[in-house]
Amino acid sequence: MSVMxxxxxxxxxxxxxxxxxxxxxxxxEDSGREGxxxxxxxxxxxxYGVERVFxxxxxxxxxxxxxxxxxxxxxxxxxxxxxxxxxxxxxxxxISNVSRMHNRSRGMYKVPMVIRFPYGGGINALEHHSExxxxxxxxxxxxxxxxxxSPHDAKGLLISCIESDDPVIYMEPKRIYRxxxxxxxxxxxxxxxxxxxxxxxxxxxxxxxxxxxxxxxQKAMVMAKEAGISVELIDLRTIYPIDKExxxxxIKKTGRIVIVAEAPxxxxxxxxxxxxxNEEAFLYLEAPPKRVMxxxxxxxxxxxxxxxxxxxxxxxxxxxxxxxx
Amino acid sequence: MDNIxxxxxxxxxxxxxxxxxxxxxxxxxxxxxxxDGHVINEELFPELDDETVIKAYKSMLFARVADDMAVSFQxxxxxxxxxxxxxxxxxxxxxxxxxxxxxxxxxxFREMAIMLAKGVTLREIFLYYMGxxxxxxxxxxxxxxxxxVPIASQLIHATGIGYSINYQKKDEVVFPYVGDGGTSEGxxxxxxxxxxxxxxxxxxxxxxxxxxxxxxxxxxxxxVNLAVKAVAFGLxxxxxxxxxFFAMYVAYKQAFDHARAGKGPVLIEAxxxxxxxxxxxxxxxxxxxxxEEMEWDKTxxxxxxxxxxxxxxxxxxxxxxxxxxxxxxxxxxxxxxxxFTPYPLEDVFQFMYVDTPDVLNIQKExxxxxxxxxxxxx
Numbered sequence: 001m002s003v004m005x006x007x008x009x010x011x012x013x014x015x016x017x018x019x020x021x022x023x024x025x026x027x028x029e030d031s032g033r034e035g036x037x038x039x040x041x042x043x044x045x046x047x048y049g050v051e052r053v054f055x056x057x058x059x060x061x062x063x064x065x066x067x068x069x070x071x072x073x074x075x076x077x078x079x080x081x082x083x084x085x086x087x088x089x090x091x092x093x094x095i096s097n098v099s100r101m102h103n104r105s106r107g108m109y110k111v112p113m114v115i116r117f118p119y120g121g122g123i124n125a126l127e128h129h130s131e132x133x134x135x136x137x138x139x140x141x142x143x144x145x146x147x148x149x150s151p152h153d154a155k156g157l158l159i160s161c162i163e164s165d166d167p168v169i170y171m172e173p174k175r176i177y178r179x180x181x182x183x184x185x186x187x188x189x190x191x192x193x194x195x196x197x198x199x200x201x202x203x204x205x206x207x208x209x210x211x212x213x214x215x216x217x218q219k220a221m222v223m224a225k226e227a228g229i230s231v232e233l234i235d236l237r238t239i240y241p242i243d244k245e246x247x248x249x250x251i252k253k254t255g256r257i258v259i260v261a262e263a264p265x266x267x268x269x270x271x272x273x274x275x276x277x278n279e280e281a282f283l284y285l286e287a288p289p290k291r292v293m294x295x296x297x298x299x300x301x302x303x304x305x306x307x308x309x310x311x312x313x314x315x316x317x318x319x320x321x322x323x324x325x
Numbered sequence: 326m327d328n329i330x331x332x333x334x335x336x337x338x339x340x341x342x343x344x345x346x347x348x349x350x351x352x353x354x355x356x357x358x359x360x361d362g363h364v365i366n367e368e369l370f371p372e373l374d375d376e377t378v379i380k381a382y383k384s385m386l387f388a389r390v391a392d393d394m395a396v397s398f399q400x401x402x403x404x405x406x407x408x409x410x411x412x413x414x415x416x417x418x419x420x421x422x423x424x425x426x427x428x429x430x431x432x433x434f435r436e437m438a439i440m441l442a443k444g445v446t447l448r449e450i451f452l453y454y455m456g457x458x459x460x461x462x463x464x465x466x467x468x469x470x471x472x473x474v475p476i477a478s479q480l481i482h483a484t485g486i487g488y489s490i491n492y493q494k495k496d497e498v499v500f501p502y503v504g505d506g507g508t509s510e511g512x513x514x515x516x517x518x519x520x521x522x523x524x525x526x527x528x529x530x531x532x533x534x535x536x537x538x539x540x541x542x543x544x545x546x547x548x549v550n551l552a553v554k555a556v557a558f559g560l561x562x563x564x565x566x567x568x569x570f571f572a573m574y575v576a577y578k579q580a581f582d583h584a585r586a587g588k589g590p591v592l593i594e595a596x597x598x599x600x601x602x603x604x605x606x607x608x609x610x611x612x613x614x615x616x617e618e619m620e621w622d623k624t625x626x627x628x629x630x631x632x633x634x635x636x637x638x639x640x641x642x643x644x645x646x647x648x649x650x651x652x653x654x655x656x657x658x659x660x661x662x663x664x665f666t667p668y669p670l671e672d673v674f675q676f677m678y679v680d681t682p683d684v685l686n687i688q689k690e691x692x693x694x695x696x697x698x699x700x701x702x703x
Contacts (some may be wrong), residue, residue, distance in 0.1 A: 013700070014603060025492070051492055055517070057518055057522055058521055059511075059515040059519070059523070060482050061478075061511060061512055061515055062484070062512070062516065062518070062519045064514035065478060065481030065482055065484075065485060065512065065515070066481055066482070066483075066484050066488060067485060067518070068482050068485060069481065069482035069483060069484060069485020069486040069487070069488070069489065070485045070488055070489045070492075071485075072470070072482065072485075073429070073485070073486045074488035074489055074493060075488075075489050075492065075493075077485075089511075092475060092476060092478060092512075093512075096475040096478060097473070097475065097478055097479075100472075102471075102676055102677070102678070102679065103458070103676040104461055104471045104678050105458075105461050105462060105471050106458050106459050106461060106462035106672075106676050107462065107675075107676050107679075108461070108462045108463065108471075110679055112344065125568070137363065141677055142677050142678065144678075144682075164679075164680065165676045165679035166679050166680055194682060194683075195678075221678030222379030235353065240682070241683065241684055243351065243683075244684070259457075273501055274622070309444065
């Protein structure tokens with residue numbers, strides 16, 4: 001066991017997979033010598049050489065598209081896009097080719113590749129550096145979308161993603177890259193994709209979140225506890241395929257659901273969770289499902305961002321309203 | 326630090342000059358036979374035995390027969406939208422002589438002739454255009470990607486495959502294709518740029534057939550030609566008469582030797598003319614004249630090669646009879662495609678993932694319940 005941040009846990013997962021499997025290559029803008037702008041890949045080029053961990057020229061479509069070419073011809077690329085808001089130049093490759101090649105070739109070609117990028121707000125960044133585009137990617141048939149919320153999960157989920165023969169979008173909560181430290185096993189371990197985790201059991205209301213919002217929910221739960229409200233907290237871990245069963249079971253128990261996420265509310269993962277609540281647990285609902293999410297706006301720059309970001313007291317406010325409905 | 330040094334060395338090196346006699350900056354073009362099949366460049370005439378030349382002509386003829394029949398099958402309502410290759414056979418059959426079993430073919434969607442040369446069956450091609458993705462699950466051809474409709478995006482895959490080849494120290498070469506319109510896409514530039522930096526064994530071919538659907542190449546770029554685009558990326562580029570089988574063969578041979586020797590990517594602009602429509606849904610009379618078409622007819626790749634082999638006295642076949650044989654073969658493969666198993670519901674779902682999410686199975690089972698209900702009402 002070692003104490004790790006999320007950055008260190010991801011680095012450790014990449015290290016283990018690079019060590020174990022010669023077909024794994026890691027690249028992106030500044031990912032080689034510098035180790036990426038967040039130092040996630042720091043030290044890996046030195047250890048594994050410039051053929052396996054390297055800096056690519058600056059073009060996201062080509063980073064993803066070449067990764068697809070590599071995946072079709074025997075490699076297992078883990079490509080890095082520098083920020084959430086810079087993934088869009090690669091969108092055509094992702095939606096038109098990466099997600100489809102297995103289906104298009106009727107299984108003749110597999111696409112074992114991972115597309116990693118940091119996501120989310122709360123770091124006083126420039127425009128395009130604070131976005132949560134998980135719904136865009138979760139909506140694309142052929143992809144899986146994974147978001148860890150802790151160092152332990154970051155490691156175990158990334159190992160599963162790299163070992164997956166399907167293409168995976170792996171979104172890293174940059175706001176808590178170094179904010180959480182946790183004891184993580186030094187050995188190789190994996191966490192199954194498509195399974196949510198009940199982090200805290202409770203009986204009054206189900207709170208579903210993922211990534212950086214888990215920590216905010218946990219802070220809100222301290223307030224809820226003081227108010228005598230028992231919260232069941234679920235970490236989605238995998239956005240797609242979404243774990244309907246765990247969510248439905250929990251709602252059947254609590255009768256209420258509050259969804260917490262940073263992305264714009266309309267047509268979001270939150271909307272999907274509300275659909276699950278209605279389709280799978282309609283007769284058990286004692287209050288309307290509630291979303292605590294970003295506005296349908298661009299994430300404001302630093303001076304306006306505090307109003308956009310979801311705070312623990314706002315989560316508590318909605319939990320209390322839902323329970324008292 | 327090592328990678329920085331390597332990249333600097335590649336980035337500042339002049340483009341290799343394998344085609345130095347044909348400078349794209351001066352808009353020079355490689356041509357070996359003229360429109361009447363006369364050899365106009367003896368020095369560069371390739372060492373090909375008569376048998377191979379005849380075989381190549383027959384392959385071009387077969388592709389044309391199959392292509393014409395594909396268009397008429399579509400007109401009869403037996404096949405859906407199809408992009409004809411008529412007029413572009415020399416490029417693809419010349420490449421077909423060079424490309425090996427382990428080499429990679431990365432098509433756009435107007436490459437039927439080279440797909441056949443690479444071992445894709447006509448039955449599979451027809452099956453695809455009948456609306457069944459099983460036509461892209463090639464039973465015999467190795468290292469051929471399915472056709473790629475999003476323009477120029479496939480070129481980047483070719484560069485990635487090139488990286489794999491270098492990384493795995495394999496002796497393979499990648500043959501990606503794009504049209505003239507595709508050179509305006511960002512992915513075209515990104516693919517060439519990455520290919521140059523990574524020094525990958527990739528031969529990019531632009532089939533410049535003069536039109537992107539209705540829009541002429543003159544509107545795509547201010548560059549003097551398309552081959553010249555290689556220069557800025559530090560790659561050798563050459564403009565070739567794409568309707569001249571021998572010129573295409575020589576260009577591919579040189580490009581192939583260059584790539585295999587580890588000298589990196591090459592860009593070939595093959596000047597040709599799309600004699601047919603963009604696809605069977607298009608009507609070229611809306612945007613080009615009969616006069617223009619007749620002018621290009623004089624450069625027809627089959628006629629030129631035919632004139633050469635007839636003049637040389639090596640053509641012994643009865644062409645009419647040959648065409649009848651080819652028609653029977655095409656008909657046979659078309660019938661096989663028509664008789665292919667109906668499209669089962671499973672096929673809609675089962676190839677989306679290797680590890681299929683439950684939700685897809687639930688959606689499929691729900692649909693079956695609806696099917697049963699529908700059946701019960703009959």
